[in-house]
Amino acid sequence: MPTGPYSRSDGDAFVRSSASLPHGAEAPIPRTVLRRAHLLDARGDHGVHDLWLSGGRIEALDAGGEAEVELDANGLLVTPAFIDPHVHLRTPGQEEKEDLASGLAAAAAGGYGTVVSMANTDPVVDDPAIVSDLCERSARLGLARLRPAAALSLGLRGERLSDYAALRAAGAVMVTDDGVPVVDSHLQRRACEYAFELGLVVQTHSEDPSLRADGVMHEGRVSQALGLPGNPAEAEAIMVFRDCEIAQLTGARVHIAHVSSERGLRVVEWFKEQGVNVTCEVTPHHLTLTDTVWERFDPVFKVAPPLRTARDVAALKDALRRGLVDCIGSDHAPHTRAEKDRDLLAAPFGLPNIEVAFALLYTELVLGGEITLTTLLDLVQGGPARVMGWPEPTLEPGAPADIVLLDLDSERPVDPATFLSKARFSPWEGSVLRGWPAATLVAGRIAFSRPSEGPG
């Protein structure tokens, strides 16, 4: 565990206790105090206090008494750790791209206390045993918490439903074929009906595969100039429309993943206005990059859905301001460097971003004057919690001690070589950002602490 600006009253005991114990409430978790913490949560700004944690939960402000671990927040912003409803941890079967240890460490480094992992692995997460295994193995790591999504259809084949009840019992919180749009509208309907009765969120990757065709980037002026096969925004809008109609038909809790286009957003808005119970997320990359980056001919920019135009980005930002977007989903999608060193047609879709997501959005959107810090925090705290049907994260006594310490002032360039993710490349390499997490605590224990941060 790297040391930072934190002093420990009993360093050895801390190291021993944090090395191998699970998050479980029964495990002995050191009583911890966070000195000089500037507390901020959805209820407001609570000023600077000592925050006491015990048993993996928040105990009280300024409680006093004996602390087994003492940390100095040194006036940093202390706020509930973030929740990401959309990450790819590539486990099981694709551990060359990412594994639980690297992915959940990367999540903690990004300030995330909880992530929902997608099911498009090899084998697919359509078996309760895989879900249980993911839950158990991740809990032992002492990093960010993992709540797995299960496949909507067996093998992501879009033919038969997977065993939702058993998957849910094993720990699955969502069903989705993310990565592979569900073509069969009848199956989508049945999935929604069945998931609804079990309280599972249905997340959709809304792109019409036949209209998307072989497109590798947004279809428009840039794709035409570059001679690359395009994927029109209409492919997204059409499928968002279908998925919203099925949400309306079934009453299910439908969450539209990674809305990327103005046209897709408008469809979501139209259904929300009618009171349909549909939520949506946008990604950090769709909020900060446009299709013109393809002029660099770098496969790192190849994502699905594709990076859109400046007009779409403006519409996404506007939707954040208007409260139309429910949360940020990172769609952290690691690949090996070799896979991203293929040609633009052969390289896989997806980029790693969970370690830079908050700093990127804080710098570009909050410091850029687009949205307030309060809005951004809600998009990574209360927003995703509401999407998932979880309690809103706060710093109230009794709440889980999932906390992030944010350093809003220090500037730091994005350096992929320091990523904890196995995917050590980034579209934002070299960008100087502010708003980096200095440390993340999950269930009262340090899951991440930035090396050589602060006064030391």
Added chain:
Amino acid sequence: MLPDSMPLADGAAPRARRRHLLDLGGWSRTEVSALFDTSDVMAQVMQRTIKKVPALQGFTVGTLFFEDSTRTRLSFERAARAQSADVIGFAAGGSSLSKGESLKDTLLTIDAMQADLYVVRHHAAGAAHQIARWTDALVVNAGDGRRAHPTQALLDAYTFRQHFPDFDGFEGKRLSIVGDVEHSRVARSNIALWTLLGAEVALCGPRTLLPAPLGERPGLTLTHRVEEALEGAHAVMALRLQTERMAKGLLPSLAEYRQRYQVTTERMRLAHPDALVMHPGPMNRDVELEGVLADSPRSVIEQQVANGVPVRMAVLYTLLVGSR
């Protein structure tokens, strides 16, 4: 937010463009004119009894073809050998070299052979740019996906100049490109070059093969009526129509395409009296171009192929030895 250290293809490439020929962006009329003058010298070499000069002795040119192309590869190899360069050829498309390997790994393997310049053909747009990032050698793009085929455009314009010899003669001239513009790197490079030289370019084809965003630049007109495109044209270029386009629903039938878009003797009556008929090859005779017209005195198709060698000689020489 994009870091300044990462060059954009348009912005950064001043340095890259000095070195490579990846596309025609950033070229000036003067540079093109100088290249054509060098091509004239090379054309004279090719008319000698001994068609060889020592200009590139000691240089090694690697032909790196991830996509099959006999014509273009032969033309480049001839251009290199006529100047005494050594040529090493990699037909990476069919070899085990590229199977399951990243483009970068393949390139690094080949780069160990230490060529001075690579001629790259690849089915994916941008491949030549990627390779240029990974090697210290020079890179000439011999066609990347649908994006660019700069030497083809150069030899097309060079051929045109031989018939309309005043260089400034591109000003006020009209090139019509008819057919599958959407999938054509030849069209994209010719659009870039001829508009740079001051010509007007008219694009023509069915809407499925001629998307509207292509027309959004000055010097371009876009039409779906072949008669309109050919009106007053000084050069008419028919593009190869790949028959799989029908299977993908882009065209109803070959017969209908012929009837609506084939460049014919009859339709050429609308063009300028001295208008040239061009085709980048390989040609589907009697599909995009009427056979008798391809064989007529107006056709410069064979001359285009012949000019490929001196123009590519000039490109290799200019990049390796001269400065543009």
